[in-house]
Amino acid sequence: MEVILKQDIQGLGYKNDIVKVRAGYGRNYLIPNGLALIANDSNKRLIEENSRQMAHKAEKLKQDAVNLAEKMKDLTVEIRTKAGESGKIFGAVTALQVSEVLKQKGFEVDRKKVIFKEQPKQIGTYTVTLDLHKEVKHEIKVNVVSE
Numbered sequence: 001m002e003v004i005l006k007q008d009i010q011g012l013g014y015k016n017d018i019v020k021v022r023a024g025y026g027r028n029y030l031i032p033n034g035l036a037l038i039a040n041d042s043n044k045r046l047i048e049e050n051s052r053q054m055a056h057k058a059e060k061l062k063q064d065a066v067n068l069a070e071k072m073k074d075l076t077v078e079i080r081t082k083a084g085e086s087g088k089i090f091g092a093v094t095a096l097q098v099s100e101v102l103k104q105k106g107f108e109v110d111r112k113k114v115i116f117k118e119q120p121k122q123i124g125t126y127t128v129t130l131d132l133h134k135e136v137k138h139e140i141k142v143n144v145v146s147e
Contacts, residue, residue, distance in 0.1 A: 001026045002039035004047050009035060016047050065133035068107065072130075076141040077101050083123050083146040093120040093144055098128060120144045 001023045005013050009030075013019045018039050021030065030036035037043045079097055083089040095114035102109045113131040120126045123144050130138045 003030055003036035004039050004043055005030075005036050007035060016051055018044070062133050062135060065136040068109075068132055069130075069136055069138040072107060072138060072140060075105070075107075076125075076143055077105070077128075078143045078145060080145055080147045087123040087146075089121060089123060089144065089146075093126075093142065098142060 002018055002020055003026045005015055005017050005019060008014045012021070021036075026036065026038075031038065037047075077098060079093055079101060081089045081091075081093060095111045095116070098114045099109055099111040109130055109132070115129045115131055117127055117129065120142065123146055126142045126144065127139050128142050130140060132138055
């Protein structure tokens with residue numbers, strides 16, 4: 001029996017793969033649990049069209065990320081925080097703070113996509129990586145200054 005997988009199944013295949021399985025496994029487990037479809041002509045055409053559309057959407061998302069990275073080419077972000085006389089800041093600069101400063105400058109970047117190479121705990125300049133897309137990473141400078 002041939003089935004089209006609706007999601008990745010370890011040891012069997014990946015989403016949208018057409019795989020051969022035993023009839024009982026397909027009829028009694030994969031199809032009732034919504035993990036697969038019967039691989040008939042109409043379902044094959046449907047999956048092919050969905051794959052084509054997903055590829056187009058993925059390319060658009062990647063292009064948007066490249067454009068955003070190009071706009072932030074030489075961007076340096078300044079974050080003001082309370083610090084002691086020795087230059088040590090109280091607490092640490094977080095991804096949320098960097099995300100909010102970027103938002104004020106007109107760049108919409110989720111805080112989960114801000115990655116520190118080292119957590120800023122002193123006054124100084126740090127490099128932060130923005131994970132804009134799985135293939136697009138961009139580094140910006142974050143300048144931590146005392147209030």
